[in-house]
Amino acid sequence: xxxxxxxDQALSKNSKTPVPARLGIIGGGQLAKMTAxxxxxxxxxxxxxxxxxxxxxxxxxxxxWVGDWDDASLLLKWAAQADVVTLENEFLNVExxxxxxxxxxxxxxxxxxxxxxxxxxxxxETLARAGLALPRFAGVDQVSKxxxxxxxxxxxxxxxxxxxxxxxxxxxTLHGPQDIETGWAVLRGDRQALYVEAFxxxxxxxxxxxxxxxxxxxxxxxxxxxxxxxxxxHVVRAPANIPPDVASQASRVACRAxxxxxxxxxxxxxxxLTKTGEVLVNxxxxxxxxxxxxxxxxxxxxxxxxxxxxxxxWPLGSTAMVAPAAVMINLLGAGGGSGQxxxxxxxxxxxxxxxxxxxxxxxxxxRKMGHVxxxxxxxxxxxxxxxxxxxxxxxxxxx
Amino acid sequence: xxxxxxxDQALSKNSKTPVPARLGIIGGGQLAKMTAxxxxxxxxxxxxxxxxxxxxxxxxxxxxWVGDWDDASLLLKWAAQADVVTLENEFLNVExxxxxxxxxxxxxxxxxxxxxxxxxxxxxETLARAGLALPRFAGVDQVSKxxxxxxxxxxxxxxxxxxxxxxxxxxxTLHGPQDIETGWAVLRGDRQALYVEAFxxxxxxxxxxxxxxxxxxxxxxxxxxxxxxxxxxHVVRAPANIPPDVASQASRVACRAxxxxxxxxxxxxxxxLTKTGEVLVNxxxxxxxxxxxxxxxxxxxxxxxxxxxxxxxWPLGSTAMVAPAAVMINLLGAGGGSGQxxxxxxxxxxxxxxxxxxxxxxxxxxRKMGHVxxxxxxxxxxxxxxxxxxxxxxxxxxx
Numbered sequence: 001x002x003x004x005x006x007x008d009q010a011l012s013k014n015s016k017t018p019v020p021a022r023l024g025i026i027g028g029g030q031l032a033k034m035t036a037x038x039x040x041x042x043x044x045x046x047x048x049x050x051x052x053x054x055x056x057x058x059x060x061x062x063x064x065w066v067g068d069w070d071d072a073s074l075l076l077k078w079a080a081q082a083d084v085v086t087l088e089n090e091f092l093n094v095e096x097x098x099x100x101x102x103x104x105x106x107x108x109x110x111x112x113x114x115x116x117x118x119x120x121x122x123x124x125e126t127l128a129r130a131g132l133a134l135p136r137f138a139g140v141d142q143v144s145k146x147x148x149x150x151x152x153x154x155x156x157x158x159x160x161x162x163x164x165x166x167x168x169x170x171x172x173t174l175h176g177p178q179d180i181e182t183g184w185a186v187l188r189g190d191r192q193a194l195y196v197e198a199f200x201x202x203x204x205x206x207x208x209x210x211x212x213x214x215x216x217x218x219x220x221x222x223x224x225x226x227x228x229x230x231x232x233x234h235v236v237r238a239p240a241n242i243p244p245d246v247a248s249q250a251s252r253v254a255c256r257a258x259x260x261x262x263x264x265x266x267x268x269x270x271x272x273l274t275k276t277g278e279v280l281v282n283x284x285x286x287x288x289x290x291x292x293x294x295x296x297x298x299x300x301x302x303x304x305x306x307x308x309x310x311x312x313x314w315p316l317g318s319t320a321m322v323a324p325a326a327v328m329i330n331l332l333g334a335g336g337g338s339g340q341x342x343x344x345x346x347x348x349x350x351x352x353x354x355x356x357x358x359x360x361x362x363x364x365x366x367r368k369m370g371h372v373x374x375x376x377x378x379x380x381x382x383x384x385x386x387x388x389x390x391x392x393x394x395x396x397x398x399x
Numbered sequence: 400x401x402x403x404x405x406x407d408q409a410l411s412k413n414s415k416t417p418v419p420a421r422l423g424i425i426g427g428g429q430l431a432k433m434t435a436x437x438x439x440x441x442x443x444x445x446x447x448x449x450x451x452x453x454x455x456x457x458x459x460x461x462x463x464w465v466g467d468w469d470d471a472s473l474l475l476k477w478a479a480q481a482d483v484v485t486l487e488n489e490f491l492n493v494e495x496x497x498x499x500x501x502x503x504x505x506x507x508x509x510x511x512x513x514x515x516x517x518x519x520x521x522x523x524e525t526l527a528r529a530g531l532a533l534p535r536f537a538g539v540d541q542v543s544k545x546x547x548x549x550x551x552x553x554x555x556x557x558x559x560x561x562x563x564x565x566x567x568x569x570x571x572t573l574h575g576p577q578d579i580e581t582g583w584a585v586l587r588g589d590r591q592a593l594y595v596e597a598f599x600x601x602x603x604x605x606x607x608x609x610x611x612x613x614x615x616x617x618x619x620x621x622x623x624x625x626x627x628x629x630x631x632x633h634v635v636r637a638p639a640n641i642p643p644d645v646a647s648q649a650s651r652v653a654c655r656a657x658x659x660x661x662x663x664x665x666x667x668x669x670x671x672l673t674k675t676g677e678v679l680v681n682x683x684x685x686x687x688x689x690x691x692x693x694x695x696x697x698x699x700x701x702x703x704x705x706x707x708x709x710x711x712x713w714p715l716g717s718t719a720m721v722a723p724a725a726v727m728i729n730l731l732g733a734g735g736g737s738g739q740x741x742x743x744x745x746x747x748x749x750x751x752x753x754x755x756x757x758x759x760x761x762x763x764x765x766r767k768m769g770h771v772x773x774x775x776x777x778x779x780x781x782x783x784x785x786x787x788x789x790x791x792x793x794x795x796x797x798x
Contacts, residue, residue, distance in 0.1 A: 043756025357442025
């Protein structure tokens with residue numbers, strides 16, 4: 001327990017005047033927005049720190065500071081007004097964040113968790129040491145190593161950046177030795193650290209959201225199936241249509257992964273289900289995650305509300321689904337243009353479809369602009385509703 | 400169709416760049432807050448006009464103007480930035496609102512609706528003319544009339560102010576002729592218009608939320624039972640445990656009432672179910688209503704989202720419940736103090752209880768500070784969860 005936590009606890013015991021909890025969020029995108037909406041329902045205040053003044057979350061905040069995430073001194077001043085600081089993306093400077101912790105402020109997830117996740121090679125080494133199964137991986141610091149790994153493991157290999165990769169950015173598939181030089185050049189292997197993974201010829205991709213409280217309590221959401229399109233999460237089906245023993249295994253793996261990194265808050269655990277029925281960890285997101293957006297309507301307590309509860313040290317809510325099935329579909333920009341969609345009225349006419357428009361200023365090709373969730377008695381029924389609404393909506397023009 | 404609507408429609412047909420819909424809300428309390436939360440999910444912008452700068456809704460708005468609701472010229476300037484103006488309370492100056500409409504701005508509900516609702520005597524006359532059953536009522540402009548009405552209808556009578564009454568404020572029960580002078584003096588009958596109603600010895604109080612679109616489409620929520628405590632809505636049970644034919648009758652009455660006043664938006668219709676099985680209209684609220692807060696978690700589309708859809712001219716959402724039963728319990732201030740509760744962690748530990756804290760600056764005795772909703776397989780199961788969470792929470796100190 002930090003000094004600030006000890007003082008807070010002592011004060012709260014004697015306090016005669018409850019005050020609003022004040023949540024600080026670094027980042028102001030759609031994840032911060034949905035977290036802020038949940039925090040507001042619970043009566044919390046919200047302060048945002050962002051590089052960009054016009055973000056989806058800014059209009060929901062009591063105050064937004066605009067500045068560089070790497071500016072430790074500004075970040076520190078901003079953090080002083082929050083009871084707890086959290087984040088919506090993992091690509092932050094751990095040194096700057098460590099300054100917040102050293103000053104006695106509460107940061108969740110903390111830098112010790114982030115240090116185990118940010119660098120994907122360290123993340124994989126950490127999970128492997130904890131006994132979790134993963135696709136084979138290895139750091140590569142020279143071109144020659146890839147050729148021998150390909151010979152040992154078989155092609156293809158996936159070459160990846162150790163840091164700052166997401167939604168397929170920072171990945172290059174090596175189908176054989178002839179691709180090595182191109183991959184190395186494209187990912188700038190001479191300038192940044194890379195690693196390779198054995199290509200996983202999976203049967204399905206699965207994901208589990210896990211919220212872990214400050215006291216170590218776990219709230220585990222249903223295992224979902226995620227369908228990627230062009231490396232971006234496109235459809236989420238909850239619960240995944242998999243045998244119960246596979247679901248139990250995936251839940252256990254997800255919990256073990258988050259306990260291993262000592263995470264506090266909501267975390268996304270992405271997994272592969274191989275054709276031989278193995279569950280392998282793909283990667284962790286130390287934050288609320290796209291594969292958990294369905295929980296807003298489909299679960300008693302959403303990933304966002306549970307994240308707020310967890311980081312503030314409050315009891316976690318129930319992850320039970322309120323319907324037998326739910327399907328979420330992402331709304332991606334078709335090209336540049338307005339952040340508001342064409343076709344909204346048509347989408348809203350689909351009974352039972354929940355339309356979320358993030359309110360970004362501009363669209364961009366492949367950019368996440370919103371999502372649609374529908375509940376149903378079956379996955380097929382939910383997916384048909386969600387799809388009908390989602391296909392009505394278009395952001396930006398195809399270039 | 401107003402000139403502005405015609406222009407908007409023409410523009411939207413040709414528009415190549417969708418822009419965020421901008422909802423103006425007069426008032427910034429908890430109803431405005433929950434409306435704003437729903438509007439934000441749909442990607443709308445929100446602007447607030449309020450007398451008080453520190454309100455629950457203000458932190459959710461792009462902009463809040465502080466001023467007097469009766470100041471037509473300020474209201475008009477503010478309204479110019481909104482696509483549609485709506486309101487969270489019915490105690491506004493219709494003259495000031497009419498100025499907004501005359502200037503070509505869209506106001507929903509409009510002044511023609513408000514003029515039929517604000518004055519309770521006119522409201523009752525309007526509903527009676529439309530063939531709806533109500534407890535007997537009559538305007539009273541002199542003390543002597545009450546004595547003869549009491550003799551005709553039987554005691555008790557309820558003496559009420561024609562305007563600005565809510566939550567039992569502006570009501571006085573006359574148990575017999577001996578109470579007339581006191582009632583007249585307490586409600587200042589020499590200064591404001593009063594009316595009397597026959598006391599309704601009801602079996603239950605019922606309520607129905609109805610959303611009506613600009614095109615006249617109706618979205619009707621389940622019939623609920625409301626339990627008042629000290630004239631304030633305390634518990635809402637959805638759906639009401641009543642025979643199906645009574646529920647159908649109540650739904651029909653509610654729809655007819657809102658069609659009669661030409662309402663656009665979400666409306667609360669409060670009714671009495673008499674001991675002989677009659678459904679009588681008690682009163683209308685031309686706005687989202689406390690008896691519909693359960694719809695946030697319990698219905699596919701909440702009263703707040705449907706209000707936003709209706710006033711913006713968008714298709715209405717499904718009012719289907721996502722669980723067999725839901726119970727909402729209001730959290731009222733026990734006395735003065737902080738707007739934040741004691742006991743939050745205890746309440747959050749109740750699985751399946753949805754805690755809403757409005758974020759008011761201060762508590763007050765009987766003031767609405769938040770609410771709790773729980774879903775369940777039965778009303779009893781839902782109520783037990785909601786009650787456990789609600790009784791854990793306390794706002795302010797008993798004086």
